[in-house]
Amino acid sequence: MLDVEISRRAGAFSLDVAFAAPAGVTAVVGRSGAGKSTLVAAVAGLARPDEGHIDLDGTVLFDSGAGVNLPVRKRRIGVVFQESRLFPHLSVRSNLLFGRRRRRDAAAPAFDQVVETLGVGHLLSRRPRSLSGGERQRVAIGRALLSGPRALLFDEPLAALDAERKAEILPFLEALIQEVSLPVLYVTHALEEARRLARGLIVLEGGRIVAAGAIEETIAAAGLASAGDRLLDGVTVEATIAERDERYGLTGLALGGHRVWVPGLIGAPGDPARLRFLARDVAIALDPPQRSSVRNVLSGVVRGVKRGDGPYASVSVDVGGAVLRAEITRRAAAELDLAPGRVVYALVKSVAVSRA
Template sequence: MSAGLSVAVAHRQGTFRLQAAFEAPGGVTALFGHSGSGKTTLVDIIGGLVRPQAGRVELAGEVLVDTQTGRFVPPHRRRVGYVFQESRLFPHLSVRSNLLFGRRLVRGTDGIGFDDVVGLLGIGSLLGRRPNGLSGGERQRVAIGRALLARPRLLLMDEPLAALDEARKAEILPFLEHLRDAAQVPIIYVSHALSEVSRLADRIVVLEAGEIVAAGPVAEVTARLDVLPLRHEREAGAVLAARVEAHDPVFALTRLATEAGPLFVPLLPRPVGAGVRIQVAARDVTLSLRRPEGTSALNVLEGRIAEIGALDRADPTAEVRLACGGASLIVRLTRRSLAEMGLAPGLAVFAAVKSVALLDARAPPDAGLR
C-alpha cells in the first residue's frame, strides 16, 4: 500500500477559486506561494478542516475525500497531524501533559515513542514547564512533538516558522531537518519563504492565484525561469546536491563535488564522502565571456547559456539559466549587461560564484567566498 498523498480538488471561497492537483510520494513536499495563493486552503482540505466542493484526496491508499461518492472522513479519523503558525498548546498543562495529550488521541502503541520524540526535538529539559514560560521556538517544537505522538500518517505544517523572529527560526530549523531525516513521516510544509523550502523540502508545489504553476523536485523547479512566484526572490537560485571531496587544512578550505563542477567553501567539519545540500543564489553569480584572470574569485565554472528569462522594460534586471555540466545555475544581471555582452542561448560563458550557502544544519550557514 502506498504511503503517499494524492490530491485533486476544486473549491471556491467568495471570489477566490482553488483548483489544484498534485502527488506527494513521501519525504517533505513544500506548498510555496505568496500570501493569498491558496496554500492554507489546500492544506486545510487535506487535513479535513475544509470540505472541498469537488475532488478527491487519498492518503496511503485510503480515500479521505471523494465528492462523487459523498465520502468525507472527518479530521479526527484521518490520523493527520497539524502544526499551525501558533503552537496552540494548552496553557494550563505542562509540556509533558501537552505531549501526552497527543498520544491519548489515538489507540494502539505503534509509531514513534515518547522518549524518541523528546530526544528528536531536544525538549527533555522542558517537560516540567508550562507553555507560557517557553520561547516561540520551544513552543513550536513541543507542538510538533504533540502532533508526532498522535501517530500521524501525514504531518501538515502550515508556516510553522512565520511567527518567529530570525533567532528562533535558526533555533528550530535544525530540528525540522532532523525530523525530516529521522521521523519517516511524510510532511506537507507550507511556506512563502524560499530559503526554508530550499533547505527542507524534497519536492515543491508552487501556487499562484489558486492554481498550481509548477511541481517537482526542488532542484528542478527552482531552476526554472518561467515560474514567476520564484523569480526575483532574494533567495532565488540553484539548489545543488554536493559531496565533500577533499579538505585543505592549510588554507582552511573544503572542496565540494557537484554536477555543476567543483566548488570550494570554508573548511567543513564533515568527513570526505559526506553529502550536503547547497544553494547558489542568482545574485551571487557573475558572468564573463573569457575565463577570469588576476581575480580573487576562487569558484569559476564553465557553462553555456541555456535560457534567458522574459524581459520587462520596467525591470532593469534579467535572469539567465546556465547549463553547467549536469546542473543548472541561475544568474541575475542587468538588462544592459545582457545586451552589452551579447548573451544568447548556446553561448559559452564562465560563471564566477561569489558565495555558496550551505543548506545543512550540521555545517556553517554561510560558506561565502568573495
C-alpha cells in the same frame, strides 16, 4: 504518497486542486487568500470538501463518491499550525505525549530522540505560556511527530515568528524533515522557506494550482522570483561530498564534473548535500581567471540571458549537473556578448556558497 483531488466552495471562493505528494517535503506557496488554509483543513479533515477524494498510502481518507469521510482523529495526519495551539493547561511534556498516549499502536519516533533533535529537553516541565514563540513551535512540531502520523501538514509554522526566531527554528525543521520519510505538505507564503526545506513545489493562486513540480523548475516556470527578492534569488543544487580539507577546514563537493569548495567540515564523503548559489554571488568570465581568490570556477554553457527592465540581466549557465543563475548588469552582459551557446566560466567565492 498523498493523493488529493478535491473541490470546495465557500461563498465566492472556490478551491479546486489535484496533486500527488510523494514522501519528502512538498511546499505549497501562494498569497493569502489563495486557498492554502482551506487545503490544509480539507486534508486534515477539519473541513469537508464538496467533491473529490483524498488517499494516503492506499488508505481512503475522503471520497465523496463512496461517501467516505474519515474523522480527523483517524486520519493520522500530524498538523503543525501557525499559532502552535499547545494546550495551555498541560506541561510541555504532556503536550508532547498527548498524541502518543492516544495512539500507542502507531509507529512514532522515540520520545528522547525527538526531544533532543528539537532541543526542548530543558522545557519539559514548563507550561506553554512561559515559552518563546520559537520554543512553542518546536514543541508543536514534536507533538505532531510523536502522534505517529502517516503524513505531516505544516500550516505556515513560521509566519507568526520574527526573522530571528525563524532563523532559530529553521535548522531544527531541516534536521527533522530529513529524518522523516513521510509525505510532508509545507504551506508557506515565504519562497525562501520553501526553497530551503522542500523538493517539490505547488503554487496556488485563487484556489487553483498554477504550477507544480520540482522546486527550482517550478519557481522559474511560475516566474515567482519577483523584483523584491531579486537579491535573494538563486538556485539550490544537489551535490555529493567528495573530500575534506582538514588543514584549511574546507569540504569539497562533487557537482557534475566540478569540485565545489565550501567552508567548514560537513558530513562524510559520499553524503548528499544541498548547495545554494545566490544569483548575486555568481560572476561570469570568458576566460578562467589566473591568480584569483575565487576557489570555485565552473565551466559551462550559457543557456539563456534574460534582460529585464532596469539595469539587471539574469544569465543561466549550464555547468553540467546543474544550471546556475548569475545576476549581472545589462552592461556586463552586453560587453561580454553573452548569448545562448557561449562557453563561459561561472565564478563563485567559496564563502558565498551556503548549504541549503
